[in-house]
Amino acid sequence: MDVVSDAISAVHLGHPWFHRVRTSGSWCIRLDPYDGAGFHVVLKGHCWLLTDGGAPVSLGVGDAVLLPHGSGHVIASSPIDSTVAAEEAVPFEQWLVETGPRARPDRDGTEMLCGKYRLDCSRMHPLMAELPEVVHLPSRVGSHLELRAAIDLLAGELDEVRPGSCVALPNLLDLLLVYMIRSWMTETTSGAWPRALGDPVTAAALRALHSNPAAPWSNDRLAAEAGVSRPTLARRFTALVGRPPMAYLTWWRVIRAATLLRDTPDTLATIADRVGYGSPYALSHAFQREFGTTPGRYRAQAAGQPADVETN
Secondary structure (H helix, E strand, O other), X not given: OOHHHXXXXXXXXXXXXXXXXXXXOOOEEEEOOOOEEEEEEEEEOOEEEEEOOOOOEXXXXXXXXXXXXXXXXXXXXXXXXXXXXXXXOEEHHHHHHHOHHHOOOOOOXXXXXXXXXXXXXXXXXXXXXXXXXXXXXOOOOOOOHHHHHHHXXXXXHHHOOOOOHHHHHHHHHHHHHHHHHHHHHHHOOOOHHHHHHHOHHHHHHHHHHHHOOOOOOOHHHHHHHHOOOHHHHHHHHHHHHOOOHHHHHHHHHHHHHHHHHHHOOOOHHHHHHHHOOOOHHHHHHHHHHHHOOOHHHHHHHHOOOOOXXXXX
16 A cells, blocks of 8 residues: 555544534534544534634635544634633533534534544554644635545535445545545645655655565665665655664554554464564564564454453
């Protein structure tokens, strides 16, 4: 896979949770911090978003906002400050019970899609880690066409119950996450990873490593793949990624092993072979150095079993 796909797949858990929110008049709702990423898409009307310690963000029709680190925040019908938010904001779950299901927007009301992606933050790829607290992607003519199309498709699925909606909706929401991250990468001027993926040499090396992490890579072989000398690859890759190519590969192999331990019943020997380790012992040693626990205990904990249970 490519870097962005791998970065998302490594942390993504299950299907996203979401609610379609219809409201009007004056309102103020708080969403608590979350072990994952929150998102909002404004389908109709207008509202404001305020994170703890942040400045209010105005959201209009077609705007999408991603909170990739699960920051606590408030959404409201009008601009607010932190003092007002602390005093007036109603917890989102309480608001849904008391008001949300019955509310219907009038002509000046607001309609939103509010939700959360479950993420395993214990092995966050640095591309995901460097996302800002709030990724605001305003609706502008001619911009983020794929994201706009995904939002339109989501709105259509929400407006009418159609055959296959139960499959279409969660998959469209997963696609929304990809497009929000992709849109941020095209807009940001400060992110290290957009720069890394925009550099032809570093991008070629990353593409090779992620396409086949189990291959017997060496600095010489990777430099040949990227079409440059070994010193040039080492200099550019290290400057943009933050670690040398082989150190990055070692880290990514262990992260990939963690994903396979969580998501498959494969034995440790099979996983070691799939990620490029010569033996289960070699993988176990590298895994314990990175995660501070054995692969068996990690798999047991991911499955919700007691920490002292060791599995293969």
